Amino acid sequence: SQKIEQNSEALNIQEGKTATLTCNYTNYSPAYLQWYRQDPGRGPVFLLLIRENEKEKRKERLKVTFDTTLKQSLFHITASQPADSATYLCALELKRDDKIIFGKGTRLHILP
Amino acid sequence: EAQVTQNPRYLITVTGKKLTVTCSQNMNHEYMSWYRQDPGLGLRQIYYSMNVEVTDKGDVPEGYKVSRKEKRNFPLILESPSPNQTSLYFCASSLPSSYNEQFFGPGTRLTVL
Numbered sequence: 001s002q003k004i005e006q007n008s009e010a011l012n013i014q015e016g017k018t019a020t021l022t023c024n025y026t027n028y029s030p031a032y033l034q035w036y037r038q039d040p041g042r043g044p045v046f047l048l049l050i051r052e053n054e055k056e057k058r059k060e061r062l063k064v065t066f067d068t069t070l071k072q073s074l075f076h077i078t079a080s081q082p083a084d085s086a087t088y089l090c091a092l093e094l095k096r097d098d099k100i101i102f103g104k105g106t107r108l109h110i111l112p
Numbered sequence: 113e114a115q116v117t118q119n120p121r122y123l124i125t126v127t128g129k130k131l132t133v134t135c136s137q138n139m140n141h142e143y144m145s146w147y148r149q150d151p152g153l154g155l156r157q158i159y160y161s162m163n164v165e166v167t168d169k170g171d172v173p174e175g176y177k178v179s180r181k182e183k184r185n186f187p188l189i190l191e192s193p194s195p196n197q198t199s200l201y202f203c204a205s206s207l208p209s210s211y212n213e214q215f216f217g218p219g220t221r222l223t224v225l
Contacts, residue, residue: 032212034212034213034214036214041219042218042219043116043202043204043216043217043218043219044155044202044214044216045216046213046214046215049212049213089154089155091155091214093212097168098143098160098162098168098208099157099160099168099170099171100145100157100160100170100214101157101171102147102154102155102156102157103154104152104153104154105154
């Protein structure tokens with residue numbers, strides 16, 4: 001069966017440390033993988049997109065990796081801050097039909 | 113300001129009473145999509161549209177209809193709402209190019225009694 005899983009429902013990280021979130025998928029052939037941030041009661045906000053032929057992307061304190069062999073993406077926030085506390089969602093866009101599939105998200109808490 | 117707007121933002125209705133949630137974007141995006149978000153289930157795609165007059169089912173299309181008569185608008189129609197359609201609904205749009213960043217609307221919280 002097809003699945004997309006994010007490593008944990010919630011993650012607590014000490015301020016200043018690197019937060020690493022995981023997104024695993026099975027039986028999909030994604031064209032792209034995206035990461036979004038969602039704050040309570042609001043719509044998701046796009047953070048980074050990585051294509052199937054790219055290994056790594058960076059944007060300021062954010063880094064995403066994409067391993068199509070392992071079927072896994074890692075999302076890193078370096079020098080984490082309490083303002084980074086939010087739910088982070090990964091999403092796949094499928095090659096075959098342009099559908100977009102979201103993971104259930106990881107709630108990240110950065111502890112001061 | 114580039115944005116996706118949804119109306120209404122909050123709606124309480126009763127079973128069987130037809131309703132429409134409107135979605136409009138001002139970014140000239142070809143791709144538009146509707147999602148519902150439920151606790152423990154995450155965001156699930158209901159319908160999407162690659163362009164005007166082109167719509168396709170997402171993962172959970174049952175009980176919903178959409179139309180795409182104009183590029184900027186993508187209304188979600190519930191012909192006969194039921195309590196299991198109580199949810200938070202998001203509309204999103206994007207360009208169908210190499211960079212498919214989706215822009216999401218603010219959400220519509222629907223309660224069906």
